[in-house]
Amino acid sequence: MSTKIRILGISAYYHDSAAALVEDGLIVAAAQEERFTRIKGDASFPHNAIAYCLEAGGLREDNLDFVVFYENPFVKFERLLTTYHWTAPHSLRSYLQAFPSWLTGKLWMENEIAREMGIKKRIHFCDHHLSHAASAFFPSPFDEAAILTIDGVGEWSTTTYGVGGGNRIELIDHIRFPNSLGLLYSAFTYYTGFKINSGEYKLMGLAPYGGPKYVDLIREKLIHISDDGSIAMNQHYFDYVGGLTMTNGRFDALFGGPPRKPETLITQKEMDIAASIQVVLNDAVLTMARHVRTKTGMENIVLAGGVALNVVAMGMMSTEGIFKKIWIQPGAGDAGGSIGAALWMWHQNLDHPRTPGNPDGMHGAFLGPDIPPSSASDDAILERLGAVWETLEEVELxxxxxxxxxxxKIVGVARGRMEFGPRALGARSILGDARSPAMQSHMNLKIKFRESFRPFAPMVLEEDSAEYFDVRQESPYMLLVYPVVERRRLAAAKENLFGIDLLKIPRSEIPAVTHVDYSARLQTIDKARNPFMHAVISDFKRRTGCSVIVNTSFNVRGEPIVCTAEDAYRCFMATEIDCLVLGNRFLYREKQKNRPMNDAERAKWLRRFELD
Amino acid sequence: MIRPSYLKRLDGRNQTAALKQQILFGLAIGWMLVLLGGLRYLFVPDASDSLWLAVLWIGVILLALTLIVPSVLAWPEKLWMKLAHIIGTGIFSIILMVVYFTFFLPVGYFLKWRHGCHPFYQWTDGQAVDAEGWKRKNLRAETIEQSGRKRPILIQPLILISHFVRQGHYVFIPALILLLLLGLILFFAQSSVLAPFIYTIF
Incomplete structure (x- = not known):
């Protein structure tokens, strides 16, 4: 064996388990377990992700030098025990639900992980928010930067800030449980009838349809935001401390009724609530950012934690110009903690120097399993499935x-290494024409089988991004929202439309990716990170004069993003995607040996995936 | 798709563990039946001799199967462990409830009486007061051993207790020690064929 030091980072047992392999400080591989098990947000021990990382590194588990878990179970247990004491007797049911698994498994995490992996090595633990901070700073392009991590809750922390410089991170202050921006947003996600830990994107997408009529009520009753960005939440209205739900009856009374039942009609009330909580979140995040800027004196900032995936708040932080540049870890949720934990071990504990990557250290987030241009094993699987294809050279493709x-036409692309994190960035994507007014509705209802209000994101050539959007910096990981520039907007009719009806009016020259408030969650495509997609959009521009296309993740509602060629082909045959790219193969829907699924078969297939 | 070698080794470990469980199950239950049936048949002559002889023979057959084809015991062993799980879950919940009402509830009330309202409770229908704000984030540096081996499980409760002591959580320590003992017993018991018997001790 060579003398390289191999570190495996693991996040597991809460939601979205993942593993990452770091070799001599380089991120070699990272993947989420859900992609292999096909269970959205799978929280089980990430055996498949670990297997993939080890294969990618050519290793056996006993060749690993260090295994690092992304949080400290003892400190988390301390929080639970403390909380259950303080909230007794209300906490009884939650305690009876949580403690059996803690006492028989999670508390003995070192043994659990070693047993699961079949190793006798010591397992190391990195603080949850330190894992987030490490995942944000170490792969960032900055030599020094402020760090801000915001999520639901780690051990005790819900928000932390600090400074990263060279190969060191120092977390300075934190906000403690139960005061949590992430949990506040999740409480509203729950109240509006969406699933916690996955429905937050929907709440964010719903916000532009509503008006911020509940902002004053939220500020007056639910949350106090101090001038320094610290927050205090009024537990009078919440149930998550010691209880089993996010909100309680007093919260319901405040908003005039019980939570919306999942899958029932979304009304103007939910839209107004979504708009209101987004305004409050933006305000809190911006106030925090200003405080961090003052305290650290840094020009640039890096972010991670679930709230960093709120692209509206992040876009606003960029537009406000509080920091010169923002860099957000593409796997900002708990999955990214696996990368952070491994990098923390390499830089912070083993004291290895760090050279900031150019453009960054994430390799475009293409860290997952590969679908190569050609492979005999994929050919065999596709033949078995009745696939018919032609193989093209890369340029022709x-x-x-x-x-x-x-x-x-709508084109599914599954090619190269899969993305790490929740966003599809061109390797497992469904692409469409952003100029088409019917594209958003068609893609939502016939391809993704999801709610019609949900917006789609644009992919734009980085060099042309300012032509279409009011950008302040690159957005390679689709994590910043910017408005469409004025000159590309269409004069919308002054009709009296409300709610979802707003969608009927094209708002710009690229209506499929322009949200009702003229915003877009864009992905800038540069040659360094994504040469293949850069060439595709450049060719599209030559044909149409437009540098923007639609990019959405290659999956249907409730399904994890496709991983293998087989997953992609099955999804292709179940939906109305017109063409499919698998490696260098090109497939037409109408030429396949097997007929595509009919409505009944499709309904049966969709039932495999739990609604999010 | 070719199954990665890590997963093959995992499958192997799982199969070995399952086989070990089946053998232990066969030996433990087989010997128990042999001893019970044999002793009753030989030393306590009564009208139910034929029953104890049958028990003895079932035990012998179980032992023979264990030695020759232990895999046939897969389903009986699974049912046995399922039974253990059901008994364990019920008894565990009762014990946890006893701990809760003996420690959590009085200590919780004591804390609220002694320290007033905790931030969890400090708000009512009004505006926020005395928000905690930003606090120092103190992280203990971990000592890294290059070739560190897994720490024995029995050391881990001590690390946890020392953490509570460092944090000044003295009032939680009685409940913590009790829960740790319970957890350790159950951690080892949950994969043991003797689990149903261990649970009934409680």
Missing amino acids: QQRIAEKIADE
Whole structure:
């Protein structure tokens, strides 16, 4: 064996388990367990993700030098025990539900992990928010930067800030449980009838349809935001401390009724609530950012934690210009903690120097399993599934994709290494024409089978991004929202439309990716990170004069993003995607040996995935 | 898709563990039946001799199966462990409840009486007062051993207790010690064929 030091980072047992392999400080591989098990947000021990990381590194588990878990179970247990004491007798049911698994497993995490992996090595533990901070700072392009991590809750912390410089991170202050921006947003996610830990994106997408009529009520009753950005939440209205739900009856009374039942009609009330909580969140995040800027004196900031995936708040932070540049870990949720834990061990504990990557250290987030241009094993699987394809050279393939998108066809692309994190960035994506007014509705209802209000994101050539959007910096990981520039907007009719009806009016030259408030969650495409997609969009621009296409994740509602060629082909046959790219293969829907699924078969197939 | 070698080794470990469980189950239950049936049949002659002889023979057959084809015991062993799980869950909940009402409830009330309202409770229908704000984030540096081996499980409760002592959580320590003892017993018991018997001790 070589003398490289191999570190495996693991996040597991809460939601979205993942593993990451770092070799001599380089992130070699990272993947979420859900992609392999096909269970959205799978929290089980990430055996498949570990297996993939070890294969990618050519290793056996006993060749690993260090295994690091992304949080400290003892400190988390201390929080639980403390909380259950303080909230007795209300906490009885929650305690009876949580403690059996803690006492027989989670508390003995070192043994659990070693047993699961079949190793006798010591397992190390990194503080939850330190894992987030490490995942944000160490792969960032900055030599020094302020760090801000915001999520639901780690051990005790819900928000931390600090400074990163060279190979060191220092977390200075934190806000403690139960005061949590992440939990506040999750409480509203729950109240509006969406699933916690996955429905937050929907709440954010719903906000532009509503008006911020509940802002004063939220500020007056639920949360106090201090001038330094610290928050205090009024537990009078919440149930998550010691209880089993996020909100209580007093919260219901405040907002005039019980939580919306999942899958029932979304009304103007939910839209107004979504708009209101987004305003409060933006305010809190911006106030925190200003405080961090003052306290640290840093020009740039890096972020991680679930709230950093709120692209509206992040876009606003960028637009406000509080910091010169923002860099957000693409796997900002708990999955990214696996990368952070491993990098923390390499830099902070083993004291290895760090050279900031250019453009950054995340390799475009393409850290997952590969679908190569050609492979005998994929050919065999596709033949078994009745697939018919033609193989093209790379340039020809790029031209064909661009041609089909320009013809308003929908093209699924599964090619190269899979993305790490919740966003599909071109390796497991469904692409469409952003100029088409019917594209958003068609993609939502016929391809993704999801709610029609949900917006789609644009992919834009980085060099042309300012032509279409009011950008302040690059957004390679689709984590910043910017408005469409004025000159591209269409004069919307002054009709009296409300709620979802607002969608009926095209708002710009690229209506499929322009939200009702003219915002767009954009992904800038540069040659360094994504040369293949850069060539595709460049060709599309040559044909149409437009540098923007639609990019959405390659999956249907409730399904994890596809991982293998087989997953992609099955999804292709279940939906109305017109063309599919698998490696260098090009497939037409109408040429397949097997007919695509009919409505009944599709309904049965969709039932496999739990609604999010 | 070719199954990665890590997963093959995991499958192997799982199969070995399952086989070990089946053998232990066969030996433990087989010997128990042999001893019970044999002793009753030989030393306590009564009208139910034929029953104890049958028990003896069932025990012998179980032992023979364990030695020859232990895999046939897979389903009986699974049912046995399922039974253990059901008994364990019920008894565990009762014990946890006893701990809760003996320690958590009085200590919780004591804390609220002694320290007034905790931030968890300090708000009512009004505006926020005395928000905790930003606090120092103190992290203990971990000592890294290059070739560190897994620490024995029995050391881990001590690390946890010392953490509570460092944090000044003295009032939680009685409940913590009790829960740790319970947890350790159950951690080892949950994969043991003797689990149903261990649970009934409680």
